[in-house]
Amino acid sequence: DVKVTQSSRYLVKRTGEKVFLECVQDMDHENMFWYRQDPGLGLRLIYFSYDVKMKEKGDIPEGYSVSREKKERFSLILESASTNQTSMYLCASSLRDRGSPLHFGNGTRLTVT
Amino acid sequence: DQQVKQNSPSLSVQEGRISILNCDYTNSMFDYFLWYKKYPAEGPTFLISISSIKDKNEDGRFTVFLNKSAKHLSLHIVPSQPGDSAVYFCAASDPGGGATNKLIFGTGTLLAVQP
Numbered sequence: 001d002v003k004v005t006q007s008s009r010y011l012v013k014r015t016g017e018k019v020f021l022e023c024v025q026d027m028d029h030e031n032m033f034w035y036r037q038d039p040g041l042g043l044r045l046i047y048f049s050y051d052v053k054m055k056e057k058g059d060i061p062e063g064y065s066v067s068r069e070k071k072e073r074f075s076l077i078l079e080s081a082s083t084n085q086t087s088m089y090l091c092a093s094s095l096r097d098r099g100s101p102l103h104f105g106n107g108t109r110l111t112v113t
Numbered sequence: 114d115q116q117v118k119q120n121s122p123s124l125s126v127q128e129g130r131i132s133i134l135n136c137d138y139t140n141s142m143f144d145y146f147l148w149y150k151k152y153p154a155e156g157p158t159f160l161i162s163i164s165s166i167k168d169k170n171e172d173g174r175f176t177v178f179l180n181k182s183a184k185h186l187s188l189h190i191v192p193s194q195p196g197d198s199a200v201y202f203c204a205a206s207d208p209g210g211g212a213t214n215k216l217i218f219g220t221g222t223l224l225a226v227q228p
Contacts, residue, residue, distance in 0.1 A: 004156070031214050040122075042202060042220035043157070050213045058215075090156055094214050098206055099145035099164060102216060104156030 003027070004105035006091050012111045019078040021108050023091030029103075030096040032074035034058075034066065037088040037107070049074055050096065081112045116140050117205050119219035127227050132190040134222050136203035139184065145206035147216065148177060148188045150199045157202060161188070193226045200224075 007022035025032065031050050035043040035058075045058030047066040055066050063085060067075045074093075078085055088109050092102040118137045126132045136146075144165045149157035163170040163177045163186070170177050176189045190197055200223050204216040 009154075033215075035218075040220060042117075042119075043204075043218035045215065045217075048213065048215060056213070092156075096214065098214050099147075099162060100214050101147060101159035101162065102157075102214070103159070104149075106154070106156045 004091055004093055004103050006105040006108050008108050010109050013081050017081050019081050021076040021089055023074045024072050025093035029093035031094045033092040034076045035090045083112050086112045117217050117219040119222050121222050123223040125225045126193045129192045132193045132224055134188040134201050136186045136219055138205050142208040143205040146186050147204045149202045152199050195226050195228050198226045
């Protein structure tokens with residue numbers, strides 16, 4: 001069974017802080033993704049990675065960066081947190097094949113004050 | 114510009130009856146569609162998918178129908194159970210993602226199944 005683990009369930013950070021969200025998957029999946037979920041907006045893709053050290057921007061990459069140094073780990077970085085980045089952040093992984101289901105972690109609820 | 118739309122924010126159904134969740138899309142090049150269920154404080158879990166070369170896929174109580182001419186898909190849950198109460202997201206595989214498996218999600222529909 002695929003397990004995607006996000007390091008924190010809840011985080012509270014101050015405006016301007018650098019924030020790291022960590023995600024680890026145990027199924028040797030090639031693809032990893034970061035989404036954010038906001039009421040009325042659904043899930044929006046921030047960044048994804050299809051291989052180690054490879055990354056591509058999603059639909060809302062501004063204010064974020066990512067790092068994938070190992071296949072199983074995908075980190076989301078908020079360089080300087082702002083209040084409009086308060087959200088639920090969801091990490092996912094999948095096989096490379098198109099149509100393969102994404103497997104999600106339980107999410108990190110980030111509050112920026 | 115929402116490419117995948119779920120126009121009903123919420124739906125209430127009696128236990129034992131059919132739940133029908135709808136989803137519309139704008140890009141005729143989408144080649145896979147997936148449905149996810151999400152409980153509060155948990156990540157979305159995959160339910161069922163359908164390829165664009167099919168018009169129906171069934172898995173137990175869940176059936177997904179695809180109408181390509183109308184750019185519409187629906188998820189039928191029969192019979193509905195209280196444990197089905199959750200937010201349901203439809204998603205489409207983005208052909209612009211090339212060889213990668215990038216999904217575009219709708220805004221979700223909150224299903225409440227009344228005992």
